[in-house]
Amino acid sequence: MELDAGGTPWLSRFKDPGLARRLIARLGRELSRPVRVMEVCGTHTWSISRSGIRGALPEGLELRSGPGCPVCVTDQTDLDRMIALAGRPGLVVASFGDMVRVPGSAMSLEEARALGADVRVVYSPLDAVALAGSTGSQVVFLGVGFETTAPVAALAVEEAARRSLKNFSLFSRHKLLPPALRALISDSRTRVEGFILPGHVSTVLGRRGFDFLASELGVPAVITGFDPVDILLGLKELVGMVCRGEARVVNAYGRVVREDGNPRARAAMDRVFQPADELWRGLGPIPQSGLRLKPEFSPFDAEARFPLPDPAPRPLPRGCSCGEVLKGILAPADCPLFGRACTPERPVGPCMVSSEGACAAYYHYGWVPAREGGEGR
Amino acid sequence: MTEPVNGGAGRPGGSGEAPAGSAPAGRRIGLSHGDGGLATRRLVEEVFLSRFRHPALHALGDSAVLDWEASRGGRLAFTTDAFVVEPAFFPGGDIGRLAVCGTVNDLAVAGASPWLISAAFVLEEGLPVSELESIADSMASAAEEAGVSLVAGDTKVVQHGRGDGCYITTGGVGVIPPGLELGPHLIRPGDLILINGGLGEHGLAVLSRRPGLAFDTPVKSDCAPLNGLIRALLQASRVRFMRDPTRGGVATVLLEAAAASGLPLLLEEEALPVSPAVRAGVEVLGLDPLYLANEGKVVAVVPASEADAALSALRGHPLGREACVIGRVLEAGEAPDGISRGARGRTGGVLLLRTALGPVRRLSAFSGEPLPRIC
Known part of the structure; x- marks a missing residue:
């Protein structure tokens, strides 16, 4: 991969601070009444906090963070299963970096590693297949993530099958976003009037994949990119629709997202996975919202290969409001633990662990209320 | 992003420094290089004494013994640092250059003129001697750039798998001119x-x-x-x-x-x-x-x-x-x-x-x- 040292003038327009400031002013004029919308994706949460957009929003426009942080929505019992797998002697667990610090009931993967478990951080499921190919040990890849990472996990399983690897398996907790958005809208406490849709997931599902929001549920939504100007263009479009009472799904990220998305990526998922009922942290069980390996790929199913007793479901830590934060019912700073008992150094809930987690993004980027008095954004 | 660029063998990837040629190709660090006997002595002479010329180092005593006038009138700054960078060779430098520069800079930002440094090496069995020589070359040229002298050193070897090629721990002493206060x-x-x-x-x-x-x-x-x-x-x-x-x-x-x-x-x-x-x-x-x-x-x-x-x-x-x-x-x-x-x-x-x-x-x-x- 070659990183462009110069950057193109056209793309740098999406970071132009002057243009962004003008868009913020126009956004204020679109807002004819108080509006609450949700950015579904953790990368948006991160970008909105980091760029300063969160501090520049006009009075009356509220942005809530959604369930689009893969680490945050991984249920505690699933996390405990992953940590139990890591504890098996002779077994190598390969994971994305975000997962290793998430506290399970007893410990995190990182703490398990300190006790002798073999936990490797990889950047792609295909790296885990390569690892299996170069070692005699059993390698289990921890599959988390949405429609963005699931196609690569599918390719990894197919690659392991092609190479007839007997020592690679996948622990799939991949999840699908559209069923989660349906579940959110049906929860009356969420009170979100529109969605900023995830740019990356949309590259796979296409604009059409989210059309049900408007056509079936009457909720407007905009697909945007991740630079400040992208986000502000999307917000202006979305706020305009909300205030006018329109419901459409608009693709404002046309330079990347196509109407029909990426059919080849979806085909890879369809070949390897089938939908299953899934437990989401914070959101609870959502029908047909998870991905499990199809029966023909069961030799690569870590759960079949290494049967584990179901961990007893344990209550979330006392006071942890990750569930409400993930549904947009509470803002991170509304949680009584935020910034006190729960910080990135000593996270209580998953929203504080992953850098995509809403709480971590608010905390790191300083949009924190002063405890001394006054409320913050 | 998933393709290793340099084959993962740990050789300098694009750093441009060629290993010094004095050691026979393919020689590797063995446990005997750390036993304090003949092999240790030879390694120290070949790799370090040939590159670092300060008489206090060449005396090979248990301590470097130095005259004190250099610090007259000023205060001493004293620092220590450990270097475990992965990979050891990277674009623009290697662990040797890093060790000298890191130590020198810790002294310099305290307002001190860097004067002396020491370096202790923990080497993993199997490390090619040519890599160690390459690292020592970088240290020597960085020390020359900075005008500091390496006056004390130590070498230990750990079993294969118990280390990561080469770890370096340095010490550094510098002199702060009278009247300079920072903080x-x-x-x-x-x-x-x-x-x-x-x-x-x-x-x-x-x-x-x-x-x-x-x-x-x-x-x-x-x-x-x-x-x-x-x-x-x-x-x-x-x-x-x-x-x-x-x-x-x-x-x-x-x-x-x-x-x-x-x-x-x-x-x-x-x-x-x-x-x-x-x-x-x-x-x-x-x-x-x-x-x-x-x-x-x-x-x-x-x-x-x-x-x-x-x-x-x-x-x-x-x-x-x-x-x-x-x-x-x-x-x-x-x-x-x-x-x-x-x-x-x-x-x-x-x-x-x-x-x-x-x-x-x-x-x-x-x-x-x-x-x-x-x-």
Whole structure:
């Protein structure tokens, strides 16, 4: 991969601070009444906090963070299963970096590693297949993530099958976003009037994949990119629709997202996975919202290969409001633990662990209320 | 991003330094090189004594014994540092250059003229001797650049699998001239915050050669001895406080300075020097250049009235051509325009950033190594 040292003038327009400031002013004029919308994706949460957009929003426009942080929505019992797998002697667990610090009931993967478990951080499921190919040990890849990472996990399983690897398996907790958005809208406490849709997931599902929001549920939504100007263009479009009472799904990220998305990526998922009922942290069980390996790929199913007793479901830590934060019912700073008992150094809930987690993004980027008095954004 | 660039064998990948040719090809470090006997003696002579000429080292005593006059009139600065960088060879340097520069810079930012250094090596059985020679070459040339003498050393060998090629632990001694005082307690409201060049080059260059994450980037480590640059700065301007923003980057050293001074520091995002190549790299990896390591940068806080003199001194040195002002020190309790309601009322010893969009946000310490995110 070659990183462009110069950057193109056209793309740098999406970071132009002057243009962004003008868009913020126009956004204020679109807002004819108080509006609450949700950015579904953790990368948006991160970008909105980091760029300063969160501090520049006009009075009356509220942005809530959604369930689009893969680490945050991984249920505690699933996390405990992953940590139990890591504890098996002779077994190598390969994971994305975000997962290793998430506290399970007893410990995190990182703490398990300190006790002798073999936990490797990889950047792609295909790296885990390569690892299996170069070692005699059993390698289990921890599959988390949405429609963005699931196609690569599918390719990894197919690659392991092609190479007839007997020592690679996948622990799939991949999840699908559209069923989660349906579940959110049906929860009356969420009170979100529109969605900023995830740019990356949309590259796979296409604009059409989210059309049900408007056509079936009457909720407007905009697909945007991740630079400040992208986000502000999307917000202006979305706020305009909300205030006018329109419901459409608009693709404002046309330079990347196509109407029909990426059919080849979806085909890879369809070949390897089938939908299953899934437990989401914070959101609870959502029908047909998870991905499990199809029966023909069961030799690569870590759960079949290494049967584990179901961990007893344990209550979330006392006071942890990750569930409400993930549904947009509470803002991170509304949680009584935020910034006190729960910080990135000593996270209580998953929203504080992953850098995509809403709480971590608010905390790191300083949009924190002063405890001394006054409320913050 | 998944293709290792240099085959993972640990050989210098694009760093350009060729191993010295005196050892027979293929010789490797064995346990006997660490037993204190003949093999150890030979290794020390071949690899170290041939490159480092100070008589105190060549005496091969248990201690380097040195005359004391060099420090007359001044105070001593004494530092120690351990180097475990992975990979050991990276674009723009290697662990040897890093060890000398890191030690020299820790002394220089304390206001000291670096004088002596020591180095202890923990070598893993199986390390090619040519790599060790390459590392020693880099150390010798960095020491010469900085004008310091290596006067004491030690070599130990651990079994294969018990180490990671080569670890180096250094010590360093320098002399602070009489009357020079530096520290965060001297920082005053209105002071300006300066840096001598672009952020994050070392951190990104090392990440670009990590197994599993390798990618092509023109970015090279900025690893360099800063004592010459800092001498020029100290001659031109009063300086309140200096740090080299290594691990944790500029944000981390300024967070510490803010906390220790009890004053709010305000950085301007649009003033931060970040090269287009670093910007492209951090964007792909989802990292923040404010938190990436530098090995050839100094952050200095100077009185506003002396900032012009300080900047021209920095810019007159080859390592300071891109020097600039990146922020200023606020009055205690001062809330700059655009500060979020949330950051108000906490403006004691905090570090603030005015984003390019205008709003001011608080910077905080990151926990753990920054890792690329899942999606």
